[in-house]
Amino acid sequence: MAAGPAAVLVEAEDGEQAQALHAEVVRRRAAGELGEVAEVVPAARTVLVAGLADPRAFAADVLRWEVPPLVRAAAGTVELEVRFDGPDLADVAALWRMSTEEVAATVTGTAFRVAFCGFAPGFGYLTGLPPELAVPRRASPRTSVPPGSVGLAGPYAGVYPRASPGGWQVVGTTDAPLWDPDRDPAALLTPGTDVRFTAAR
Incomplete structure (x- = not known):
């Protein structure tokens, strides 16, 4: 249209x-x-x-295009090191009927892709989790979620690039700079980027 x-x-x-x-x-x-x-x-x-x-x-x-199926990029995967210390980790584990260690293993074992960006500069909506692992947003959104918070909501995962209100289920934290206006591009995660989370040691 x-x-x-x-x-x-x-x-x-x-x-x-x-x-x-x-x-x-x-x-x-x-x-x-x-x-x-x-x-x-x-x-x-x-x-x-x-x-x-x-x-x-x-x-x-x-409308006449033959659009090929989506394929993962051969290179250029962004890796984000995560501490699985989020306040909602236990709640997500209960929803998924897993231990917290298994939640971490599921997240780090998933090949994510940035479907689109929005909400805040540098915030990418990451797809890749199977439909049965979709989680609801929090019933009461937080007034401030710290930058670097790794959250889950519906079918998506995402990382808060800066402190902001939010209702996603926070399972971990990363120190990766998601948004830097002095960098080109300023956003670390852009549409089409492949993303993998790794567990911090």
């Missing part, structure tokens, strides 16, 4: 298809097939493509 005079918002059937479509748009832009596309912004089930000379033509063309 049109999203202004030079942009199109493409809706996907689910999050995995949205990620695959985002990867395909990025690939085609890099190959010079899309002209002067200024920005490609994925979300939970949509991809916004902005800076189009002819949005209607693009919208009609994208």
Whole structure:
């Protein structure tokens, strides 16, 4: 659908298809097939493509694309060292019917991918956990969650880049700098990035 005079918002059937479509748009832009596309912004089930000379033509063309299944990047995985010391670790263990050690092993054994970013600069929504491990948000959000907090909510994992209110279930902490305005790019985690958590020793 049109999203202004030079942009199109493409809706996907689910999050995995949205990620695959985002990867395909990025690939085609890099190959010079899309002209002067200024920005490609994925979300939970949509991809916004902005800076189009002819949005209607693009919208009609994208419907004919054969979008390949999402594949993991051959290189470039970001590793985040985590201390599994979060205040909600025991609650998540109870939900998953595991020990806290097994929760840590599950999180570190999962290949995550940044589906999209939002909420705060540098905050990536990470997919990869199986559907049966989705966890509810906290009934009462915290007024302040410390930076570096590793949280779970619904089907996603994420890391708070700075102190902020939040209702995710916090299972651990990392010292990795998620957002640095003096770095290029400023965000450590960007859409399409593969992420693995490792347990701090």
